[in-house]
Amino acid sequence: MVPTTYYIALSAVLFGLGVLAFIFKRNIITIFMSIELMLNAVNLAFVAFSQRTGKLDGQIFVLFVIIVAAAEAAVGLGIIILIARNRQSLNVERVDLLKL
Amino acid sequence: MLEYLWIIPLLPMLGSATNGLLGAKWPNKFINSVALGATGLSFACALEAVREFFASGQTFFRKEYFDWIIVPDLVHGGSLFRAGFDLQMDQLTVIMLMVVTGVGFLIHIYSTGYMAHEGGYYRFFSYLNLFMFFMLLLILGANYVLLFVGWEGVGLASYLLVGFYFLRKSAADAGKKAFIVNRIGDFGFMLGMFLLFRTFHTLDFATLFSAAAAKPADAMGHLGYFTVACLLLFMGACGKSAQLPLYVWLPDAMEGPTPVSALIHAATMVTAGVYVVARSHVLFMHAPTAMVVVAIVGCATAFFAATIGLVQTDIKKVLAYSTVSQLGYMFLGCGVGAFSAGIFHLMTHAFFKALLFLAAGSVIHAMGGEQDMRKMGGLSKKIKWTFATMLTATLAIAGFPPLAAFFSKDSILLSAFNSPDGGHILYALGLFTALLTSFYMFRLVYLTFAGKERYDEHHVHVHESPWSMLGPLVILAILSIIGGWLAAPALWGGTDYFTAFLNPVFGSAEAANALDEAAAHSLELTLAVVAVISAALGLLVAFLLYGKQNDKPANIAKSAGPVYTLLLNKYYVDEIYAALVVNPLMWISRNVLWKVVDVEIVDGAVNGLAHGAREIGDASRHTQSGNTRSYAVWVVIGAILVIAVIFWVHLQPTVEGMVR
Numbered sequence: 222m223v224p225t226t227y228y229i230a231l232s233a234v235l236f237g238l239g240v241l242a243f244i245f246k247r248n249i250i251t252i253f254m255s256i257e258l259m260l261n262a263v264n265l266a267f268v269a270f271s272q273r274t275g276k277l278d279g280q281i282f283v284l285f286v287i288i289v290a291a292a293e294a295a296v297g298l299g300i301i302i303l304i305a306r307n308r309q310s311l312n313v314e315r316v317d318l319l320k321l
Numbered sequence: 322m323l324e325y326l327w328i329i330p331l332l333p334m335l336g337s338a339t340n341g342l343l344g345a346k347w348p349n350k351f352i353n354s355v356a357l358g359a360t361g362l363s364f365a366c367a368l369e370a371v372r373e374f375f376a377s378g379q380t381f382f383r384k385e386y387f388d389w390i391i392v393p394d395l396v397h398g399g400s401l402f403r404a405g406f407d408l409q410m411d412q413l414t415v416i417m418l419m420v421v422t423g424v425g426f427l428i429h430i431y432s433t434g435y436m437a438h439e440g441g442y443y444r445f446f447s448y449l450n451l452f453m454f455f456m457l458l459l460i461l462g463a464n465y466v467l468l469f470v471g472w473e474g475v476g477l478a479s480y481l482l483v484g485f486y487f488l489r490k491s492a493a494d495a496g497k498k499a500f501i502v503n504r505i506g507d508f509g510f511m512l513g514m515f516l517l518f519r520t521f522h523t524l525d526f527a528t529l530f531s532a533a534a535a536k537p538a539d540a541m542g543h544l545g546y547f548t549v550a551c552l553l554l555f556m557g558a559c560g561k562s563a564q565l566p567l568y569v570w571l572p573d574a575m576e577g578p579t580p581v582s583a584l585i586h587a588a589t590m591v592t593a594g595v596y597v598v599a600r601s602h603v604l605f606m607h608a609p610t611a612m613v614v615v616a617i618v619g620c621a622t623a624f625f626a627a628t629i630g631l632v633q634t635d636i637k638k639v640l641a642y643s644t645v646s647q648l649g650y651m652f653l654g655c656g657v658g659a660f661s662a663g664i665f666h667l668m669t670h671a672f673f674k675a676l677l678f679l680a681a682g683s684v685i686h687a688m689g690g691e692q693d694m695r696k697m698g699g700l701s702k703k704i705k706w707t708f709a710t711m712l713t714a715t716l717a718i719a720g721f722p723p724l725a726a727f728f729s730k731d732s733i734l735l736s737a738f739n740s741p742d743g744g745h746i747l748y749a750l751g752l753f754t755a756l757l758t759s760f761y762m763f764r765l766v767y768l769t770f771a772g773k774e775r776y777d778e779h780h781v782h783v784h785e786s787p788w789s790m791l792g793p794l795v796i797l798a799i800l801s802i803i804g805g806w807l808a809a810p811a812l813w814g815g816t817d818y819f820t821a822f823l824n825p826v827f828g829s830a831e832a833a834n835a836l837d838e839a840a841a842h843s844l845e846l847t848l849a850v851v852a853v854i855s856a857a858l859g860l861l862v863a864f865l866l867y868g869k870q871n872d873k874p875a876n877i878a879k880s881a882g883p884v885y886t887l888l889l890n891k892y893y894v895d896e897i898y899a900a901l902v903v904n905p906l907m908w909i910s911r912n913v914l915w916k917v918v919d920v921e922i923v924d925g926a927v928n929g930l931a932h933g934a935r936e937i938g939d940a941s942r943h944t945q946s947g948n949t950r951s952y953a954v955w956v957v958i959g960a961i962l963v964i965a966v967i968f969w970v971h972l973q974p975t976v977e978g979m980v981r
Binding site for chain 1: 786946947948950953954957
């Protein structure tokens with residue numbers, strides 16, 4: 222059996238990659254994907270702990286996260302389409318109207 | 322009625338509230354009926370209460386109505402401090418009550434005539450009733466705290482009424498001066514109360530005095546707590562009763578309407594200081610040093626004010642200095658241990674000085690507002706009633722028998738003469754002051770009523786006052802004549818009924834001063850004759866100088882030169898105070914309190930906060946770049962910080978444990 226530590230390490234690596242991509246990528250779709258990556262890294266950790274402790278809590282949480290991620294993807298993609306129409310670009314640095 | 326003493330002060334308060342809140346648009350008749358009704362009913366209630374008091378045969382009545390301030394003792398039960406709404410009545414209260422309600426009522430009647438054509442009619446009567454309320458609280462209160470409420474309240478009423486014509490700057494300033502100078506005295510009064518509370522753990526008269534009586538008295542010249550407390554209380558009395566060195570507000574207070582001068586600044590409020598000293602006689606008898614101070618200050622003030630009164634030309638200013646002087650007599654009486662004599666003079670003074678002021682008001686009314694005696698003259702034929710009553714009052718204050726002040730001043734001077742502590746000097750100064758009193762009062766009468774008219778008859782239409790004003794004058798004139806007769810039998814060896822009347826209150830205090838009967842009697846007669854001679858001398862000098870039109874006064878003034886100037890400028894006391902106190906205070910206020918404390922510190926703190934907030938905002942607004950990725954960085958940094966804190970707090974012990 223694969224030790225839980227490996228899963229957690231993989232989860233941390235995935236999460237870190239997600240964070241780095243989130244910070245350094247300019248394409249809004251890529252950023253969106255990196256968010257999904259982070260969510261799934263967390264899901265992996267949940268499942269690993271669930272399997273380790275033998276409780277179902279972690280797996281239920283994962284279901285919730287997947288549902289929320291689906292809803293978020295629907296809303297987020299809608300926003301992205303609007304941005305793409307208005308700006309003719311997917312560069313996140315062009316979206317800066319909140320600047321003081 | 323005795324059980325319901327609280328009604329006596331309550332009525333004027335209701336009158337004040339009614340007139341003050343609702344009276345603005347009312348016709349004068351309504352305002353009159355409320356104000357006069359309140360004081361008249363209060364007078365009637367006071368009469369009934371006094372009747373019951375005597376009918377019941379008790380010498381002391383006290384009733385607790387409700388707790389006002391109470392500090393319960395949680396450890397031992399009972400209370401650590403209690404100041405209740407307790408009213409009390411004894412012979413001293415009876416006299417004060419009768420003087421305040423009786424004379425107050427008369428002056429209310431007079432005011433309806435005097436103020437008839439003035440603006441702010443409702444305001445005037447509202448203030449006047451307010452004054453009556455506080456004054457009654459002052460004399461009925463059964464502890465120092467309640468007395469102090471009345472004490473401050475009459476000060477407030479005095480301030481409001483002195484500054485009644487507040488559009489005139491001098492009146493507004495005089496009101497402020499009266500209030501501020503009184504504050505100095507009140508400071509002492511409060512310290513005195515604190516000391517008494519600290520020593521005796523109560524401020525209730527009955528408990529406090531019985532506790533004090535049991536303690537040994539301070540030795541002469543020793544500053545024990547009795548002496549210090551009495552001196553502090555006397556400081557308050559000096560402010561309220563216009564004694565040296567705090568008398569300066571009273572002459573200025575003449576800016577108020579004349580009935581106010583009569584009621585507050587002659588008959589009642591200014592005598593509150595004498596009342597406090599008399600009320601605290603148990604304490605003062607235990608403080609011989611304080612007694613000497615009271616006597617000396619009283620005597621010095623009497624003389625000092627009388628000399629200023631000699632040369633004043635404003636009719637009300639003469640009377641104001643005369644009031645200061647007569648108050649000095651009262652303190653002299655109290656200071657030599659003759660409390661009943663002091664209170665006796667307080668009573669007769671209330672009659673004749675109220676009369677003098679009201680008659681002066683009648684003169685001013687007749688002259689259409691003129692107060693300068695140099696512009697009067699020859700009024701005796703035109704305003705006969707005013708002249709007759711004014712002459713009665715003058716004879717009374719000068720001390721001619723058998724009028725009121727003859728007896729009261731005589732008993733004070735007799736007590737001063739008998740006093741062991743330098744009594745002869747006090748007596749001599751008091752006697753000389755009596756001469757001066759007689760002189761300046763007859764000077765006033767001659768200048769005002771005798772001689773040729775010195776006013777422009779085409780402009781001034783001299784007219785006698787209405788009966789609403791003359792009525793009180795006549796009643797007060799009668800009182801000024803008969804007011805002293807209670808003490809008269811003492812002259813032919815009988816009982817001094819006034820002293821006997823106050824005996825239950827002052828008995829123990831005055832027994833020490835009682836002389837051998839026969840010796841006392843012959844001495845009293847001699848002193849009375851001397852007093853009358855000095856009064857007659859004053860009259861004679863006034864007649865020689867002012868009886869006929871001549872230039873003698875001017876010549877004397879010229880030859881007296883610097884002395885005359887000194888007197889005319891009131892010893893430059895106002896100027897000295899301005900230089901020593903007022904101007905330094907103004908300088909500090911302007912250069913330190915305003916320019917440093919207010920501008921730099923208070924404003925500086927507020928402005929500094931605002932400035933700091935703007936600086937911080939300016940610095941931190943750059944974090945809001947609008948760049949999504951920089952926000953993401955902030956989120957990550959925040960998350961890392963939170964995780965770091967969690968690890969630090971929760972896991973550090975575990976980690977350390979693992980390391981060890």
